[in-house]
Amino acid sequence: MATVKASAAVSHVGRVRSNNQDSGYAGRRLFLVADGMGGHAGGDVASAIATRRIAEADIDYDSSVDAGADLEAALIAANRQIAETVADHAELTGMGTTVSALLHLGDQVVISHIGDSRIYLLRSDELSQISTDHTFVQRLVDAGRITADEAMVHPRRSVLMRVLGDVEASPEIDQMVLDTRDGDRWMLCSDGLSGVASFDEILEIMSADAGAKQVADRLVKASLDGGAPDNVTVVVVDIGEPAAPATPPLIVGSAAAPLAFGAAPEPARPRGIRLTPFRPHPVQETHFEPDSEDFFDEIIEEDARRRRRRRWLWGFWIVLLIGAIVAAFVLGYQWTQTRYYVGESNGRVAVFQGIQQNLGPLSLHELHTETTIDVSELRTYDQQRVEQTISAGSLGEARLIVQRLEDSIE
The missing domain is CATH 3.60.40.10 (PPM-type phosphatase domain)
Known part of the structure; x- marks a missing residue:
């Protein structure tokens, strides 16, 4: 036993x-x-x-x-x-x-x-x-x-x-x-x-x-x-x-x-x-x-409504998040296009619009003006500065930098 x-x-x-x-x-x-x-x-x-x-x-x-x-x-x-x-x-x-x-x-x-x-x-x-x-x-x-x-x-x-x-x-x-x-x-x-x-x-x-x-x-x-x-x-x-x-x-x-x-x-x-x-x-x-025989169906329908509300809320927040990301990207890109820098293009001094960095496959800069100044004609110090790029807050400032480089040759 x-x-x-x-x-x-x-x-x-x-x-x-x-x-x-x-x-x-x-x-x-x-x-x-x-x-x-x-x-x-x-x-x-x-x-x-x-x-x-x-x-x-x-x-x-x-x-x-x-x-x-x-x-x-x-x-x-x-x-x-x-x-x-x-x-x-x-x-x-x-x-x-x-x-x-x-x-x-x-x-x-x-x-x-x-x-x-x-x-x-x-x-x-x-x-x-x-x-x-x-x-x-x-x-x-x-x-x-x-x-x-x-x-x-x-x-x-x-x-x-x-x-x-x-x-x-x-x-x-x-x-x-x-x-x-x-x-x-x-x-x-x-x-x-x-x-x-x-x-x-x-x-x-x-x-x-x-x-x-x-x-x-x-x-x-x-x-x-x-x-x-x-x-x-x-x-x-x-x-x-x-x-x-x-x-x-x-x-x-x-x-x-x-x-x-x-x-x-x-x-x-x-x-x-x-x-x-x-x-x-x-x-x-x-x-x-509860005594009601419809209890199961009522609760299941209530749960289904709750799931639909959750899906709607998740969708709303996802769309809102995507919109915020897109807006941040657009505003950020627009800001980069207000910036300029002086660099080298085809061996000549050039003015670029944007910033030097890239965002994945997307370039955040483009050639604005290519001058007739050969980089090789610049002083060694100025050559290094141009090769490393010289930042400018505006197009006018970038043109002044180019003018000073040109004057240094003469």
Whole structure:
């Protein structure tokens, strides 16, 4: 029978966010990641409430059927507690959280998943993404409207279609039972990792001959090295014969700190959470699926309009830039034609209009007057000056220079 060899949970606020809205849990049998949303209005509260409630499912089970039913019920209960908290505190409206949970039971794991946090499995040096993102762009990919590569850079790639929150009393939760065996390495993460580190980079780090804690630390570091624009939370679970006594359950992220908000103490709710009447931060935009069936078409058309506007703006600025370059060239060329210099042409002293330099194949000067004065008749010093050219500010000045050269011969 496969057992949990080692596990680790690591959470980091990232390099941009001011607070950590992620929560993670690594217990005896249960492991989960929750990524809260709602900004300062309560994303950290939502993920903490969900993590603490779902962690109650970290007990022994007789079968995967019982484990799956209890785990799903825990997510539904967490959803209810979040909704009740919002009902008591309107300033938290819109808060929600993703949850990706894995419960180990003998040679099987039970998985419950909602949102865009992810579950990966490394087996025999092959990495697979087990969970499916509940995002707008994943819907478009599944419908064949865009490719997976386009989804990576889509402006709405972060819009969630399913989460735990105050929207649905019974949200649709992905539930599955999979086999596991010695040597498997499971990894749960928030999109702070999967949205920054590439699949190949995650594979390389997870394939390393290192312990669960080292791997989790390296995955978080990969996100930080990539800029970490979001909170990042990673839970790593190694399946195999334990090499040391099991570590006590570990909670990381916002669920590990005292909460400013939460449901009032009741038998079905977390205890020890004090409610405060006000938090001085704006409620952030929510990202849930509207009831309208035309949502996809409306968003796609909006994106198409945005792309057309971007193309028009780019075209406008490109034309403006080209116009500025042409105007600068014309004005510069006109200025060069107000300049003159004295030089040599066919062995004689000559007056040239323009400047001596060329601009690629374009000459910035032309012969204006070729005199009858042979350069060879000039004094050695004057010959060198003519060969190196003598600048003049105007045609009259150039003629005076020629006159002085001619007078020097006599």
